[in-house]
Amino acid sequence: MQDLPNLFLVGPMGAGKSTIGRLLAAELSREFYDSDHEIQRRCGADIPWIFDVEGEAGFREREQQMIEELTGKEAVVLATGGGAVLREANRRMLRERGTVIYLYTTVEQQLRRTAKDRNRPLLQNGNPEEILRTMFTKRDPLYRATSDLVVRTDRRGPRSVANEIVRRIKRLVDPLKCNA
Ligand SMILES: Nc1ncnc2c1ncn2[C@@H]1O[C@H](COP(=O)(O)OP(=O)(O)O)[C@@H](O)[C@H]1O
Ligand SMILES: O=C(O)C1=C[C@@H](OP(=O)(O)O)[C@@H](O)[C@H](O)C1
Numbered sequence: 001m002q003d004l005p006n007l008f009l010v011g012p013m014g015a016g017k018s019t020i021g022r023l024l025a026a027e028l029s030r031e032f033y034d035s036d037h038e039i040q041r042r043c044g045a046d047i048p049w050i051f052d053v054e055g056e057a058g059f060r061e062r063e064q065q066m067i068e069e070l071t072g073k074e075a076v077v078l079a080t081g082g083g084a085v086l087r088e089a090n091r092r093m094l095r096e097r098g099t100v101i102y103l104y105t106t107v108e109q110q111l112r113r114t115a116k117d118r119n120r121p122l123l124q125n126g127n128p129e130e131i132l133r134t135m136f137t138k139r140d141p142l143y144r145a146t147s148d149l150v151v152r153t154d155r156r157g158p159r160s161v162a163n164e165i166v167r168r169i170k171r172l173v174d175p176l177k178c179n180a
């Protein structure tokens with residue numbers, strides 16, 4: 001799979017972008033980046049701290065800079081944050097520089113997977129279910145418009161999803177060889 005393009009994962013909080021991205025990269029022997037981890041590493045501060053001090057606007061600026069840098073690499077797997085698709089500039093970079101995979105899950109699964117995690121500031125003030133439903137309405141069309149492939153993550157574990165992505169990407173990249 002030398003000719004495999006960059007793979008960019010988009011989707012909502014708790015879809016499994018960070019977890020599945022790491023497995024996918026290992027499976028394909030590719031470098032793995034997570035834009036949130038990279039932002040935290042560079043700032044020396046965690047995401048809640050950045051939201052507290054710089055607000056969501058400050059975080060989105062850092063996120064765009066990071067996506068610009070990381071999508072400029074070659075042959076990588078990149079897990080983005082759930083809000084990366086909000087900016088048109090990010091959507092363009094993702095679309096132009098690789099194959100974009102939308103990891104879809106249900107709000108019910110998002111709630112289960114994010115319940116104990118305090119590292120997602122947008123879920124800390126208010127009713128998480130309402131917040132996630134409102135986000136879904138706004139963002140689902142953006143994930144769909146940005147992606148080449150939609151993969152469900154609500155009914156199977158991370159490893160099984162990563163394997164499905166490998167199969168489908170191979171088909172997408174080289175349909176003739178896969179049918180041989
Ligand atoms: N397909 C899956 N099945 C079950 N649990 C999952 C799945 N994908 C992710 N998880 C779990 O959900 C939580 C959030 O996953 P994470 O990778 O951080 O999501 P994201 O980066 O999309 O917000 C983690 O505890 C992870 O182990
Ligand atoms: O949906 C969002 O706006 C966000 C999702 C988070 O990433 P995950 O989707 O990896 O949880 C993180 O970037 C930040 O808390 C904002």
Ligand SMILES: [Mg+2]
Pocket residue numbers: 017018019034036079080081
């Ligand atoms: Mg993540």
